[in-house]
Amino acid sequence: MKNGIVYTETVVHSAPEAYVKEAPYQIAIVTLEEGGRVTGRIRGERVKIDDPVEWVESVNGIHVFRKKA
Amino acid sequence: MRPVAIGGIGKTVFGALYDRDLRSLAVEASRKAMEDAGVSTAQIEAFYLGNFAGPSFIGQNHLAPYIAADAGLAGVPATRFEAACASSGSAFFHAWTAVAAGVYETVLVCGVEKMTSQPTPKVTEILAAAGDTGGEVRAGATFPALFAMIAQRHMHEYGTTREHFASVAVKNHDHGFLNPYAHLRKRITLEQALAGKPVADPLTVFDCSLVSDGAAAVVLTTAERARDLAKPPVLVTGIAQTSDHVALDQKETITSFPAVCSAGAKAYRMAGLTPGDIEFAELHDCFTIAEIIAIEDLGFVNKGEGGPYSSSGATRIGGERPVNASGGLKSKGHPVGATGVAQLCDVAQQIRGEAGERQVARNHVGLAQNLGGSGATCVVAILNAA
Numbered sequence: 001m002k003n004g005i006v007y008t009e010t011v012v013h014s015a016p017e018a019y020v021k022e023a024p025y026q027i028a029i030v031t032l033e034e035g036g037r038v039t040g041r042i043r044g045e046r047v048k049i050d051d052p053v054e055w056v057e058s059v060n061g062i063h064v065f066r067k068k069a
Numbered sequence: 070m071r072p073v074a075i076g077g078i079g080k081t082v083f084g085a086l087y088d089r090d091l092r093s094l095a096v097e098a099s100r101k102a103m104e105d106a107g108v109s110t111a112q113i114e115a116f117y118l119g120n121f122a123g124p125s126f127i128g129q130n131h132l133a134p135y136i137a138a139d140a141g142l143a144g145v146p147a148t149r150f151e152a153a154c155a156s157s158g159s160a161f162f163h164a165w166t167a168v169a170a171g172v173y174e175t176v177l178v179c180g181v182e183k184m185t186s187q188p189t190p191k192v193t194e195i196l197a198a199a200g201d202t203g204g205e206v207r208a209g210a211t212f213p214a215l216f217a218m219i220a221q222r223h224m225h226e227y228g229t230t231r232e233h234f235a236s237v238a239v240k241n242h243d244h245g246f247l248n249p250y251a252h253l254r255k256r257i258t259l260e261q262a263l264a265g266k267p268v269a270d271p272l273t274v275f276d277c278s279l280v281s282d283g284a285a286a287v288v289l290t291t292a293e294r295a296r297d298l299a300k301p302p303v304l305v306t307g308i309a310q311t312s313d314h315v316a317l318d319q320k321e322t323i324t325s326f327p328a329v330c331s332a333g334a335k336a337y338r339m340a341g342l343t344p345g346d347i348e349f350a351e352l353h354d355c356f357t358i359a360e361i362i363a364i365e366d367l368g369f370v371n372k373g374e375g376g377p378y379s380s381s382g383a384t385r386i387g388g389e390r391p392v393n394a395s396g397g398l399k400s401k402g403h404p405v406g407a408t409g410v411a412q413l414c415d416v417a418q419q420i421r422g423e424a425g426e427r428q429v430a431r432n433h434v435g436l437a438q439n440l441g442g443s444g445a446t447c448v449v450a451i452l453n454a455a
Contacts, residue, residue, distance in 0.1 A: 027210055039208045
């Protein structure tokens with residue numbers, strides 16, 4: 001997994017049972033530099049459409065991205 | 070293929086019906102539809118059930134015979150169809166294929182969901198399982214979140230605004246206020262809609278459809294036999310079911326649903342009609358943005374014009390093309406598995422001129438659009454007065 005650009009995003013306030021304690025959290029669909037798109041979590045600063053992001057890690061199969069400095 | 074018609078319709082009230090169970094709702098709607106058509110249980114040759122998540126919501130499986138037998142239909146083939154929010158649209162489509170092909174003369178199609186037996190976070194989780202549980206759902210997407218991401222992109226590409234979304238909610242609440250079978254008969258203002266509690270940005274609670282219990286049913290038969298039934302027949306002149314990727318991140322674009330575009334195109338072709346011929350419609354407003362996109366994908370307006378068109382009042386009862394005169398999923402309610410057939414009941418009721426205060430003036434050609442998930446299934450049906 002590499003870097004990419006935010007295709008779209010949202011901040012989830014009303015979470016499913018498993019993630020209630022983590023809400024509000026941001027998720028985004030990221031268009032990857034290597035091609036294709038993936039849905040992941042955003043860590044740290046909130047992002048908006050067209051922001052560049054970098055892949056941080058994968059936690060329990062969830063791709064985590066953060067805003068690229 | 071031979072011409073097919075809706076010969077009878079039946080619905081329960083939609084709402085948080087705490088003292089009702091799933092089966093009693095489905096049986097009530099089924100009996101009402103048979104009564105409306107003036108057919109006996111002995112004349113029903115097959116039972117088609119649309120239900121999304123009975124096993125998750127109430128822990129009951131094998132739902133089709135479970136309901137059919139109680140409705141007096143033991144013996145006939147009874148099968149459940151699951152296609153997320155398009156479950157009963159799909160059941161209707163498959164019932165139509167069998168009657169059109171000559172397999173059966175008369176069948177019953179029922180849709181039902183019992184959702185209020187679970188707390189909201191659990192409901193959210195059950196609904197999210199209609200998405201890609203290995204990808205987007207694992208990352209934390211809910212259904213409101215998926216449509217919120219669609220909304221963000223639509224705003225980005227076309228300049229659609231939160232006021233446009235809110236105008237859909239206000240309109241559908243105004244319509245639902247007139248519907249005695251609606252879940253939430255309450256008018257709201259644009260300001261209220263905009264100031265709603267956030268669910269997934271930019272969507273607030275007023276952009277989201279309701280968690281409801283309810284059932285709806287139709288008797289489907291040949292156009293020829295429908296002429297002899299108790300009520301005027303409503304012809305199914307165009308119908309299509311289509312599919313697409315389940316995961317939002319697998320779609321090339323998310324501001325338009327290819328499954329809706331192609332279902333619409335196929336249904337128009339079968340009916341020999343164009344979008345301009347559609348006088349009124351029941352569209353799948355699971356979220357306000359979904360109604361705006363449906364208006365565009367079905368060709369009522371050009372791409373990107375759905376927001377301004379909604380704000381203009383054109384889609385109100387009395388406007389040039391009323392959309393969701395029933396109140397839509399937003400106000401009428403959205404018992405997921407019941408929605409597709411409920412939309413068809415609402416369109417048929419308009420064509421029969423029985424919609425009371427919500428009656429639209431031009432009522433000869435109506436369209437129903439039922440969407441499953443974030444566009445992975447779509448059923449479009451065009452109904453005409455005989």
